[in-house]
Amino acid sequence: MPTNPIQIYNSLSGKKELFEPLKPPKVNIYTCGVTVYDDCHIGHARSLYIFDVMRRYLEYKKYKVNFVRNITDIDDKIINRARQENKGEPLIETTKSVTDKYIQSYYKDLESLGIKKADFEPRATENIPEMVEYIKLLIDKGYAYVTNTGVYFSVRKFQNYGQLSHQSIDQMLTGVRKEADETKNDPLDFALWKLSKPDEPKWQSPWGEGRPGWHIECSVMSQKFLKTETLDIHAGGLDLVFPHHENEIAQAEALTGKPFAKYWIHHGLLTINGHKMSKSLGNFVTVSQFLEKYEVDILKLFFLTAHYKSSIDYTQEKIEIAKKNKEEIDRFFSQYLFGKKDKLSKEDKEAIDRIVENFNLVMSDDFNTPRALAEVFGAVNLGSNYVVQDKVSALNYLREKISDLLDILGISPEKEIDEKTKKQLEKLLKERQEARERKDYKRADQIREEIRNKGFVISDTGSSFSITSHRINER
Numbered sequence: 001m002p003t004n005p006i007q008i009y010n011s012l013s014g015k016k017e018l019f020e021p022l023k024p025p026k027v028n029i030y031t032c033g034v035t036v037y038d039d040c041h042i043g044h045a046r047s048l049y050i051f052d053v054m055r056r057y058l059e060y061k062k063y064k065v066n067f068v069r070n071i072t073d074i075d076d077k078i079i080n081r082a083r084q085e086n087k088g089e090p091l092i093e094t095t096k097s098v099t100d101k102y103i104q105s106y107y108k109d110l111e112s113l114g115i116k117k118a119d120f121e122p123r124a125t126e127n128i129p130e131m132v133e134y135i136k137l138l139i140d141k142g143y144a145y146v147t148n149t150g151v152y153f154s155v156r157k158f159q160n161y162g163q164l165s166h167q168s169i170d171q172m173l174t175g176v177r178k179e180a181d182e183t184k185n186d187p188l189d190f191a192l193w194k195l196s197k198p199d200e201p202k203w204q205s206p207w208g209e210g211r212p213g214w215h216i217e218c219s220v221m222s223q224k225f226l227k228t229e230t231l232d233i234h235a236g237g238l239d240l241v242f243p244h245h246e247n248e249i250a251q252a253e254a255l256t257g258k259p260f261a262k263y264w265i266h267h268g269l270l271t272i273n274g275h276k277m278s279k280s281l282g283n284f285v286t287v288s289q290f291l292e293k294y295e296v297d298i299l300k301l302f303f304l305t306a307h308y309k310s311s312i313d314y315t316q317e318k319i320e321i322a323k324k325n326k327e328e329i330d331r332f333f334s335q336y337l338f339g340k341k342d343k344l345s346k347e348d349k350e351a352i353d354r355i356v357e358n359f360n361l362v363m364s365d366d367f368n369t370p371r372a373l374a375e376v377f378g379a380v381n382l383g384s385n386y387v388v389q390d391k392v393s394a395l396n397y398l399r400e401k402i403s404d405l406l407d408i409l410g411i412s413p414e415k416e417i418d419e420k421t422k423k424q425l426e427k428l429l430k431e432r433q434e435a436r437e438r439k440d441y442k443r444a445d446q447i448r449e450e451i452r453n454k455g456f457v458i459s460d461t462g463s464s465f466s467i468t469s470h471r472i473n474e475r
Contacts, residue, residue: 004357004364006061008233009309011241011264012164016366021232022262027063029055030222030261032236032244033121035072036102037081039286040109042299042314043270043277049300049410050267050308050367051235052115056408057363068225069118070218071106073099073125074211079200091199099125109287113296114410120225124217128203131212131220134255135192135205143254144192146207147183151193156186158250164264165242172242190247192216215247219260223252234261238268268311285314297329297411298322304369304409325377329406332380333399333413335468336422337392338429348386348394352401355379359405369409376405387466417456417467425451425467429458 006019021027031051034044051069058065072078074095082095103123110117124131135151138144144153155161155169162172172188191213196202202209223229229252236245245264252260272283290299302322306312355375362371379402386395406413417425432447451458451467459466 004061004360006058006364007366008263008265009366011266012261014166017263019263021063022228022230025063027058027065027232028068028226028228029065029233029235030068030070030218030226030231031234032218032240033069033071034106035075035077036099036106037075037078038102039105039288041277042285042287042290045109045113045287045290045299046270046303046312047237047267048110048115049113049303051265053369053409054235054265054308054367055116056410057367060404060408061364066226067116067118068120068122068222070221071103071121071123072214072217073103073123074201075214092201095201105288112287112291113299114412122221122225124212124221125201127217127221127224128212130224131216132193132203132205134216134220134251135212137255138192138251141254143251145185148195149183150191150195150210150213151207152184152189153192153247153251153254154185155188155190155250158254160253161188161250162246164246164249167242172246190215190243192251215244216251218244219248219252219255222248229256229258229260231261233263233265235265235267238266241266265308267308268306271311271313273315274313294319294323295326297326300410301325301373304373307370308367328377328380329411330414331468332383332402334417335383335387335466336417336425337387337390337395337466338426342391342393344393344397348391349397351382352379352394352398355382356401356405363408372405372409376402376409379405421454424454425456429467 007016008019009016029051031047034040040048055065055067078098079091079095082091082098085098086094135144138153139146139151142154143157144151162168165172169188193205193207193210193212193216195208195210201211203211222231222234234245234248249260270277272281272285275281275283277284298319299322302314302318303312305318305322355378359372359375362368362375365371379398383395383398383402386398403413428447428451432444435441435443435447448458457468459468
């Protein structure tokens with residue numbers, strides 16, 4: 001087990017638990033992805049980003065993560081969008097055009113957000129034969145039944161239904177969506193297979209041409225692509241606990257007789273100025289709309305200020321704070337000390353290592369990103385002190401360590417000085433120092449101007465020189 005054992009809040013047990021994967025160091029993770037009927041909004045971005053950070057941290061802790069994130073490309077919402085966009089062509093073709101368009105939009109957003117690719121990102125429509133076989137087995141075991149509208153899962157036959165949402169059958173009945181289909185034996189029963197209308201997309205099955213229900217795809221694809229009947233982690237938004245995740249558990253455990261997932265992780269939802277995001281309210285913010293105005297790290301820094309389990313409210317004031325925080329990080333990484341060849345002291349190394357250790361402690365405590373971010377900014381403030389104190393080696397060591405931590409958080413500081421530029425600056429600074437020693441101040445001033453023309457500001461700092469990006473310095 002790695003140092004700083006990880007504790008995770010498990011929605012299934014309702015408490016924080018020691019993270020012990022089934023076959024360490026391997027960790028199998030499945031997260032519910034997008035339904036491709038529209039562009040991704042910043043609520044989707046939060047979900048994608050949060051689970052990317054968790055994955056990065058587990059990999060940093062030397063776990064071998066197998067990560068699967070699905071794409072729902074057949075659904076009532078998709079078909080409804082296809083009807084809206086239909087221009088006289090067959091609905092089946094329009095549906096495919098809609099999904100292809102929004103899948104490409106989704107991939108573009110993933111790239112813009114700097115989210116790592118999943119090991120597998122299966123589409124529901126590419127795995128329908130496996131879903132049909134899964135449903136057959138559920139029927140054979142007596143957990144599902146056929147009607148003239150499709151195939152349904154019999155909820156009351158699964159004894160542990162409600163274990164994730166911690167609700168009784170009566171409580172779930174009050175919240176279940178009322179459906180027009182009267183062929184179901186019970187209002188709580190949910191569709192495994194829906195017979196399609198004549199113009200809708202359809203696939204062959206023993207029960208007639210149709211399409212899978214929403215819930216079955218995740219049970220099937222998670223087990224198929226992670227090659228296990230019990231996942232280490234299943235993750236998604238808080239709004240998916242019931243009925244989606246509850247139904248996934250019922251299907252999977254009814255079939256295998258084994259726990260479907262050891263840990264369930266759910267993130268809180270995002271609001272806009274205290275209101276649910278909605279196109280009708282005019283507060284719908286897509287990923288691309290946000291990135292037209294701001295850098296991607298500003299959105300990430302905003303997300304990091306709230307614990308993943310908490311809801312988060314998007315306001316302009318909070319985005320401005322995130323923007324200033326990004327500028328502070330960029331300024332730290334754009335500042336270098338040249339000239340002095342000192343040695344990293346034991347005290348400075350211990351202070352920096354302590355920051356890294358604290359970062360690990362809070363991230364291991366249920367991925368506490370607000371406290372992790374506080375450690376990063378504590379390090380940035382320490383770096384400013386090192387500049388004033390003329391500590392070249394300490395600043396460089398700190399920069400290296402904080403780069404590693406920011407990489408876990410998916411933050412890419414704006415580093416203005418690459419190795420080639422650094423060598424050019426070192427050469428100019430050495431020439432400037434020699435000019436000053438021979439009291440050729442005119443040449444020294446010329447070199448200062450050459451450095452400014454390269455986009456940097458030079459400050460004499462003790463026996464060293466502080467170089468900062470001119471552009472960042474003037475923000």
